[in-house]
Amino acid sequence: MQSSNEQAETKKRKAGAKDDSKKLKMQKAEEKKVGLTLNAPVKCVEILHVKGMLMLGCVKEVTDFEVTVSLPSGLQGFLSIKNICDSYTKLLSEQLDSADTEEICSLPHLFYPGMVLRCVVAKLDVTKRGSLSIQLSINPKLVNKSLTPSSNCLKTSIKPVLSACVESVEDYGYIIDIGVSGTKAFLSKESLKFKHNNLKVGQYLTSQVEEVKNDGRMVQLSANPTTTAQTCAEPKQGWNLTTLLPGLLVKVTKHGLILDFLSSFNGQVDFLHMEPEQASSYTKGLQVNARVLYIEPQTRLVGMSLRSHLIHLETGIEPFPAGRERIGEVVKECKMTAMHHLSGGVLELPDKTLAFVHRNHLKESNEQANENRVFAQPEHICRILDFSPMEQIHFATLRRSVIGKPFYRYHDLQAGQVVEGTVSVLLSHGMVVHLSDHIKGLVPRTHLSDIVLQNPEKKYMEGMKVKCRVLSVEAENKKLYLTRKKTLVESSLPLFLSYNDTRPGRVSHGYIVSVKDFGCIVRFYNGVKGLVPLSELSSEPIVRPEDIFYVGQVVKAKVLQCDPEKGKMVLSFKAVIHAVLPMSHLSDHMSNCPLLWESLQEGDIISKLICSTASHLKTLTKKPTVRWSLEEGVVAKDFSDITVGLQLVGWIKNIMPYGVFVEFPYGLFGLAPKSAMTDKFIRDTTNTFQVGQTVIAKVTNLDEEKRRFLVTLKISEVISPQGDAQTRLINGLQERRAVTEMLVMKGMCEVN
Incomplete structure (x- = not known):
């Protein structure tokens, strides 16, 4: 017996079928005229990815916290660790709250590439790059939400196939979550036909109902892959549009792209889900097996596949293309064998394999579409972008x-x-950089710059083009780590890619990953690292390394000893580059510079220095305002970065009768004419500024041909951060007091 809701649904479906019968007859008549060929102007199946839509998917990649799932029509979805099932979420919470060090059961323990899943669209997101992100769930409570203990498919003697997740592990079997409220399901270990019978909580499986007791409140399951893959759904099981599940195998009657199944259902199949011989011709009324791919209840659309690899799912789907890896390959002498005007075209490669080109990839983004012209061309050059396990075809x-x-x-x-x-x-924890649509890497936070950035969002914006250097790559796990440290990216020294590259006497750039009492640990590439003992940190004794060195600091290190077999290396910092620290760069306040200069003695360690030039001869600065601009990226690294209105921090380089020259980091110079030096009229430029004085300048004029620019130093035209003048004044007074106290302690001056 059907429930009242099911009866109403059946009536509605039959009424809809009658209304559509004329359209179907017209469509069949058209098919008789033109035949069903790949070039026929047929309507393609357009999937509306709405929340709650059910889809069949294939696991493509598995990481610790997310599963990438291949979906029909070449789409891709993402299954988060939080969208598995309730029992798995509870287990993760308990493991995190527990002091037990037992390894957390991560997703690679539960999923593998090629595994077939029934999914539901949990959420649709738009990524910051503007692309659509389909968030999926396999929680049985969502996938099987339309099923109830009284559903016909849980009462019939014909055994239906359902999605399930392991809820708990018992002595003789497993309590299974099938998502049906008020129903307990059990799977005995004896009934399992897997290679590995030790299932874990959260494990997904496709199970078959063997026995139903107590009006659907108790269900006995089996999980034989061969049986579940070949079990056909039957009309007497009471399936309707709300209870129909993707992955069901059904017998269909072919009418071109339209399929009849389960007595009163209509389904559609697109050319990507037909075998080549099926796509070029068909036998009217032929009954064959088909696999349900997706169900879109709002449009009453059921997508299906006739492809053999989806009909026979006993061993899953091949997640990778046969033969060599072809993604990224440029292929010449390709022939367009078919054009589907609403979807795209099919290319035949020289080795006779096929590739699909989406209609958006038939032309440049700024060109108008002309599929007929593309189809008419005798040969094409294509680049293979991806492989779809669901369709078993390259894109x-x-x-x-x-x-x-x-x-x-x-x-x-x-x-x-x-x-x-x-x-x-x-x-x-860092910045994600896309090298292509399919390759992305992580720049750790300490690698965003030569120095640690406090506000990286001020330097980097989404969509910005950046140059990086690869620190390490794990091709199998698809993990890529990059660095943006300029010294590493532009280094011309030999690279230590393995311990075999680290012969005694060789010098290379690395970065500090740990500062200890006994020295510093420096890392290079591919995890190659070495120890700089305390005695090799400097030519002068160092008591507390943490006062001088910091994690992420780029250093030049020389190999003293190396044992490649044991992976051990001893380094030295003593072979360092000498740099210049002008007296005027000891402070933002020129009056403090002579005092700071007098307080320095040979062998003193100077902290908080930063390189302000890009030339071979390094010039250092200790000016707080200049350091701030370099750390926050508020600088122009090249003349091409200069624009009118840009504000920069610099210092007075030369004073001339007609104005002053201002030097900026990275060796850039600008001229502030006499009229743009101050808001007041001045007769003598030498009485206004001092050489080395820190200034904030605004670009007013740009001569690109001669590569020169003018700036203004007028307070009324330069926007200074609120409270900046007061802060600099207070910092200057504190600096003066500190240096005076230091001189007194050294006995170099007397207290008044």
């Missing part, structure tokens, strides 16, 4: 702008390689 592009750009693959990347990418998102 390619004809865009010249994409084909001509560098295309990175994890297996091709090597530590030490300089790459270019686009800033995707800033996180608390």
Whole structure:
């Protein structure tokens, strides 16, 4: 017996079927005229990805916290660790709250590439790059939410196939969550036909109902992959549009792209889910098996597949293309064999394999679509972008702008390689950089600059093009770590990519990862690291290394000893580059500079220094305002970065009768004419500023041909941060007091 809701649904469906019968007859008549070929102007299945839509998916990649899932029509979704099932979420919470050091059961323990899943669209997000992100869930309470203990599919003697997750592990089997409220399901260990029978809490499985007791409140399950994959859904099980599940195997009657199944259902199949011989012709009324791919209740759309790899799911789906890895490959002499005007085209590669080109990739983004012209061309050059496990076909592009750009693959990347990418998102622990649509790397927070940035969002913006150097790459796990430290990116010294590269006497750039009482640990590339003992930190004795060195600091180190077999290395900082620290760069306040200069003695350690030039001869500065501008990235590194209205921090380099020259970091110079020096009229420029004085300048004029620019130093035209003048005054007074006290302690001056 059907419930009242199911009866109403059946009536509505039958009424809809009658209304659509004329359209179906017309469509069949058209198919008789033109035949069902790949080039026929048929309507393609357009999926409306609304929240709650059910889809069949295939696991593509698994990381500790997220599963990438291949979906029909070449789409991709993401399954978060929080969207597995209630029991798994509870287990994770308990493990985090517990002091037990037992390893947390992460997603790689539960999922593997090629695994087939029934998913529900939990959320649709738009990423910061503007692309659609489909968030999925396999929680049985959402996937099987329309099922109840009284549903016909839980009462019939014909055994239906349902999605499930392990809720708990018992002595003789497993309590299974099938998402049906008020129903307890049990799976015995004896009934399992897996290679590994030790299932874990949260494990996903496709199970078959063996026995139903107590009006649906108790269910006995089995999980034989061969049986569940080949079990057909039957009309007598009472399936309706709200209870229909993706992944069900059904017998269908073919009418071109329209399929009849379960007595009163209509389904659709697109050309990507037909075998080539099925797509070129069909036998009217032929009954075959098909797999349900997705159900969209709002449009009453059911997508199906006739492809053999989806009909036979006993061993899952092949997640990777057969043969060599082809993603990123540029292929010439390709022929367009079919054009589907609402979807895209099919290319035949020289080795006779097929690739699909989405209609957006048939042309450049700024060109008008002309599918007929593309189809008429005898040959094409394409770049393979991805592989869809669900369709078992490569996806390619004809865009010249994409084909001509560098295309990175994890297996091709090597530590030490300089790459270019686009800033995707800033996180608390670093910055994600996309090298291509499929390759992304992480720049750890300590690697965003040569110095640790307090506010990286002021220096980096999403969409910004950046140059990085690869620190390490794990191709199998698709993990890529990059550095933006300018010294490392531009270093011309030998790179230590392995311990075999670290012969005694060789010098290379590295970065400090740990500062200990006994010295510093320096890392290079691919995890190569060495120890700089306390005695090798400096030519002068150092008592507290943490007062001088910091984590993330770029250093030049010389190899003293190395044992490649044991992976141990001893380094030295004593072979350092000498740099110049002008007296005028000891402070923002010129009156304090002579006092600070007098307080210094040979062997003193000077902290809080930063390099202000890009030339071979390094010039250091201790000016707080200049240091702030360098740390926050409020600088111009090249003349091409100069724009009218830009404000920069610099210092007076030369004073001339007609104005003053202002020097900025990275060796840039600007002229402040006499009329732009102050708000007051001045006769003598020498009485207004001192050489070395810190100033804030605003660019007013730019001569790109002669590579010169003018600036103004007028207070009325330069926007100074609120409270900046007061802060600098207070810092100057505190600096004066500190240096005076230091001189008194050294006996170099008397207290008044």
